[in-house]
Amino acid sequence: MTPPVMEVRGLHKRYDDFEAVRGIDFEVRPGEVFGLLGPNGAGKTTTVEILEGIRPRTSGEVRVLGYDPGVETLALKRNIGVALQSTNLPEKMKVREALALFASFYPKTVDGGKLLDRLQLSEKADAYYGTLSGGQKQRVAIALALINDPQVVFFDEPTTGLDPQVRLEIHSLITQLREGRRSILLTTHYIEEAERLCDRVAIVDQGKIIAIGTPKEIQAKTATRSRIDLRTETPIPDGAPPEALAADKWEFSGDRRALTVHAAQPARTLVELVKWIDSLGLTLADIHLKRPTLEDVFIELTGKSLRD
Amino acid sequence: MKAYLAYILINIKLTWRDRMVVFFNYLFPLIFFFTYAQLFRAEQGGAINQVYASVLVIGVLGNGFFGGGIRAVVEREQNILRRFKVAPITPMPIVVSSIVVGLFNYLPSALIMFAISYFFYGMKVPGNWLSALVFIVIGTCAFRALGAIIASVANSMAESQIIIQLLYFPMMFLSGATFPVSLFPNWLQIASQFIPATYLFSGIQDILVRRESLLQIWPAVLALLATIALCIFISVKLFRWEKGEKLRPAAKLWIAAVLAPFFLVGVWQAYSRDNLVKAKEVTRQLRRSRSLLIENVRVFDGAKVIESGAVLIRDGRIAQVFEGSKPDAKALRAEPVEGQGKTLLPGLIDAQVLLSRGAGRTDTEGADVARALAAHLFSGVTAVLSADPQPQKVLAESARIARGERLGPDVRLSIQVPKMSTTRTVADIEAAIDAGASAIVGGANMERIPDAVVAKIVEKKIAYIPMLSVREAQSADRALLDRSLLQQVLPPIALNSIRAALPTSSAPSEAMLAIANDNLRRIYGAGGVVVAGSGAGNMLVFHGPAIQRELQLWVRAGIPAQAALSSATIEAAKLLRITYAGRIGAGAEASLLMVNGNPLAEIGALEAISLVIFKGERVDRSSLFDEE
Numbered sequence: 007m008t009p010p011v012m013e014v015r016g017l018h019k020r021y022d023d024f025e026a027v028r029g030i031d032f033e034v035r036p037g038e039v040f041g042l043l044g045p046n047g048a049g050k051t052t053t054v055e056i057l058e059g060i061r062p063r064t065s066g067e068v069r070v071l072g073y074d075p076g077v078e079t080l081a082l083k084r085n086i087g088v089a090l091q092s093t094n095l096p097e098k099m100k101v102r103e104a105l106a107l108f109a110s111f112y113p114k115t116v117d118g119g120k121l122l123d124r125l126q127l128s129e130k131a132d133a134y135y136g137t138l139s140g141g142q143k144q145r146v147a148i149a150l151a152l153i154n155d156p157q158v159v160f161f162d163e164p165t166t167g168l169d170p171q172v173r174l175e176i177h178s179l180i181t182q183l184r185e186g187r188r189s190i191l192l193t194t195h196y197i198e199e200a201e202r203l204c205d206r207v208a209i210v211d212q213g214k215i216i217a218i219g220t221p222k223e224i225q226a227k228t229a230t231r232s233r234i235d236l237r238t239e240t241p242i243p244d245g246a247p248p249e250a251l252a253a254d255k256w257e258f259s260g261d262r263r264a265l266t267v268h269a270a271q272p273a274r275t276l277v278e279l280v281k282w283i284d285s286l287g288l289t290l291a292d293i294h295l296k297r298p299t300l301e302d303v304f305i306e307l308t309g310k311s312l313r314d
Numbered sequence: 315m316k317a318y319l320a321y322i323l324i325n326i327k328l329t330w331r332d333r334m335v336v337f338f339n340y341l342f343p344l345i346f347f348f349t350y351a352q353l354f355r356a357e358q359g360g361a362i363n364q365v366y367a368s369v370l371v372i373g374v375l376g377n378g379f380f381g382g383g384i385r386a387v388v389e390r391e392q393n394i395l396r397r398f399k400v401a402p403i404t405p406m407p408i409v410v411s412s413i414v415v416g417l418f419n420y421l422p423s424a425l426i427m428f429a430i431s432y433f434f435y436g437m438k439v440p441g442n443w444l445s446a447l448v449f450i451v452i453g454t455c456a457f458r459a460l461g462a463i464i465a466s467v468a469n470s471m472a473e474s475q476i477i478i479q480l481l482y483f484p485m486m487f488l489s490g491a492t493f494p495v496s497l498f499p500n501w502l503q504i505a506s507q508f509i510p511a512t513y514l515f516s517g518i519q520d521i522l523v524r525r526e527s528l529l530q531i532w533p534a535v536l537a538l539l540a541t542i543a544l545c546i547f548i549s550v551k552l553f554r555w556e557k558g559e560k561l562r563p564a565a566k567l568w569i570a571a572v573l574a575p576f577f578l579v580g581v582w583q584a585y586s587r588d589n590l591v592k593a594k595e596v597t598r599q600l601r602r603s604r605s606l607l608i609e610n611v612r613v614f615d616g617a618k619v620i621e622s623g624a625v626l627i628r629d630g631r632i633a634q635v636f637e638g639s640k641p642d643a644k645a646l647r648a649e650p651v652e653g654q655g656k657t658l659l660p661g662l663i664d665a666q667v668l669l670s671r672g673a674g675r676t677d678t679e680g681a682d683v684a685r686a687l688a689a690h691l692f693s694g695v696t697a698v699l700s701a702d703p704q705p706q707k708v709l710a711e712s713a714r715i716a717r718g719e720r721l722g723p724d725v726r727l728s729i730q731v732p733k734m735s736t737t738r739t740v741a742d743i744e745a746a747i748d749a750g751a752s753a754i755v756g757g758a759n760m761e762r763i764p765d766a767v768v769a770k771i772v773e774k775k776i777a778y779i780p781m782l783s784v785r786e787a788q789s790a791d792r793a794l795l796d797r798s799l800l801q802q803v804l805p806p807i808a809l810n811s812i813r814a815a816l817p818t819s820s821a822p823s824e825a826m827l828a829i830a831n832d833n834l835r836r837i838y839g840a841g842g843v844v845v846a847g848s849g850a851g852n853m854l855v856f857h858g859p860a861i862q863r864e865l866q867l868w869v870r871a872g873i874p875a876q877a878a879l880s881s882a883t884i885e886a887a888k889l890l891r892i893t894y895a896g897r898i899g900a901g902a903e904a905s906l907l908m909v910n911g912n913p914l915a916e917i918g919a920l921e922a923i924s925l926v927i928f929k930g931e932r933v934d935r936s937s938l939f940d941e942e
Contacts, residue, residue: 060399083402093397096389098331103324110320111401150397
């Protein structure tokens with residue numbers, strides 16, 4: 007197995023009277039999109055900034071592309087790309103100029119024109135940064151992160167504050183990058199973003215990782231059950247549901263035309279339910295299965311919602 | 315290196331896209347420039363140097379503090395610097411580029427203003443133009459670097475604004491750029507020596523006005539260079555990429571470290587006062603460089619009279635004398651001075667004074683040489699011959715006058731004029747003639763000089779300086795103290811104590827002078843060289859208007875007024891070998907006296923002084939005695 011591009015062991019970060027990161031361990035493998043998911047203030051940004059070499063750590067082992075960010079900072083910065091949360095460029099700087107300026111900082115760069123093409127910014131190449139929309143600005147930030155053809159790209163909250171349409175655009179961009187065999191570290195507090203984009207996710211809360219794995223693994227590990235919603239054309243006659251549902255919690259609606267079941271083994275329960283309705287001679291109007299989301303997992307693990 | 319260049323280029327572009335930058339670097343200084351030029355009437359002579367230096371300093375301060383100080387804070391507050399933080403660069407290119415960009419933005423402005431000064435105000439291209447250019451570059455960089463420090467220590471826009479105001483206004487007002495330092499009270503003059511901008515301003519003035527080179531103003535150059543180095547070092551050290559990073563309050567003390575070079579220079583200057591003396595001299599030089607046109611005036615040029623003429627003064631010299639035709643002051647770019655009903659003469663020369671004697675008392679203790687000299691200039695005497703036997707004090711004062719630090723007449727020492735013999739008797743005169751004397755000082759005022767001796771004096775062109783005033787004063791007549799001009803130069807206390815010491819009745823002076831007058835008349839009548847010297851410093855011959863009294867006695871003795879005036883101007887200048895003085899003609903030094911009325915008809919008019927001009931400067935007579 008190829009060595010990981012990032013390794014974090016026992017990372018701590020203490021500010022004067024506050025410990026933002028309290029022992030974080032994870033690694034990111036080549037070509038992987040790794041997500042740090044958690045609410046604001048969980049310590050995601052601090053962690054990422056330590057990895058980017060712009061914040062010193064209090065203790066712990068960190069390696070990014072084999073560099074220690076606290077020591078070989080410049081060498082590290084030459085080889086990574088970073089799209090920071092809430093940064094800006096001077097209003098009167100043109101997009102093309104921004105790319106040229108940042109290109110001058112790196113020994114090895116990609117063609118700025120092609121990069122703009124890829125990010126659909128060619129038309130805006132001569133526009134002032136100040137005249138761009140939020141999504142365009144974010145694409146410029148991504149372009150700047152890619153100017154040195156980095157092996158590792160950091161995205162800190164790449165879609166925060168953007169409208170849903172733009173968010174989708176950014177998502178497809180990140181998906182494209184992933185096809186280029188780059189490793190990506192992404193922080194977000196959007197569940198969908200983590201579920202959709204990440205190969206693996208670490209859920210971070212109060213400076214600690216409380217769950218780590220593929221989104222499916224995390225969902226599977228939880229005690230949260232899948233939910234089945236069922237509706238019939240005519241009311242279901244009085245009486246208990248079949249024995250197959252004995253292990254599950256269930257509940258009828260007032261008019262007995264709908265039934266909700268919380269199932270431990272949703273696939274089997276679903277089959278049993280369909281058979282049961284059929285045996286009662288009723289017509290099934292609708293049935294669907296809802297698996298637990300990372301949101302549910304998060305609520306289960308922390309007792310609070312991701313979005314406060 | 316690539317990063318430095320790219321950063322500098324993009325920032326030059328960015329600043330040019332910013333209207334505020336263009337306004338502050340170009341329009342703002344130009345507004346100042348024209349206002350100042352108008353205010354100081356820069357078209358009338360050397361004031362343009364001062365205007366240029368002032369506006370340059372104000373521009374450099376603005377560029378440094380507002381341009382350099384605020385920009386970096388704005389970029390930090392807007393999360394722009396944060397983006398650069400993740401790029402592989404250090405703060406160095408950012409700090410250095412701010413300084414270089416400031417220079418590139420401002421230098422064209424400085425050159426444009428120079429061009430305007432050159433083409434429209436007649437400013438000369440300094441011979442040491444390279445020094446001027448290099449100094450402006452160093453100064454601009456130094457203040458831009460100071461701006462960078464402000465950006466480094468300020469935690470917010472509001473804070474940086476406060477720091478900037480705290481530095482900008484004192485620097486602008488105390489540096490001399492807005493008001494001449496020599497007008498400040500003493501303590502403020504010393505305080506000004508601790509301010510970096512003072513050295514910027516005085517440095518530029520020294521180069522433009524005093525024609526000095528960078529090497530001659532090395533303390534200023536060194537302090538500014540040290541500022542650049544220190545500021546870059548400290549700015550990089552304290553550099554903050556994000557608004558979240560706050561600076562410890564103690565770190566603000568780094569500003570003090572930056573000011574350290576100027577503290578050292580300030581302490582040195584407070585002790586040596588070199589710079590303050592220089593500032594005075596520069597102010598003097600600027601006052602002397604004004605162009606004046608004295609119009610509609612009767613001119614006595616040292617020998618002959620022009621009944622109505624005009625005299626143009628430029629750069630401390632007489633540029634042209636107009637007779638009859640009426641020149642236009644505006645076309646000549648000169649300040650007009652109305653001379654209707656007045657007479658313009660060369661500054662008077664007193665060929666015999668004893669500056670370290672006080673005239674009122676016999677002791678020489680505490681004699682005030684400076685005051686005696688001030689009294690002479692006050693009275694329109696622009697050169698004196700000092701016969702002081704111990705001239706140390708006189709030499710010291712005359713050196714200060716020569717530098718322009720202080721105002722007073724030119725001083726010649728009797729040892730500089732070979733073979734002047736002081737005489738009292740005919741026997742003395744005969745001995746002096748035999749010894750080959752060039753001048754006989756004192757003559758023989760109680761003894762008739764035989765015709766044969768007179769003939770010899772005339773034949774050998776020996777200057778005869780009778781000092782009738784000294785003879786007259788021997789009468790101890792109280793009336794001697796009653797002259798208006800004398801009362802203006804002598805403090806009332808001194809005057810009263812002298813008056814009290816004099817006897818109530820005394821011998822009339824007329825009779826005492828009979829012999830002296832006759833001697834003078836006969837030498838003049840025979841075509842001899844006669845020179846006026848008052849002997850001021852002798853008992854009751856007071857420094858100041860003594861030469862006026864001497865000439866009055868000459869006229870009373872029967873010498874024509876015009877000849878008497880020549881003896882105190884062109885003839886005295888010849889004896890003292892001051893070739894550039896004693897006459898009104900193109901190329902002569904503009905040391906002049908203008909009086910109300912016509913002294914050629916009534917010699918008493920010589921005391922009715924309207925204006926004294928010394929080397930081109932209109933002397934502010936009322937403040938002559940206030941100096942120091």
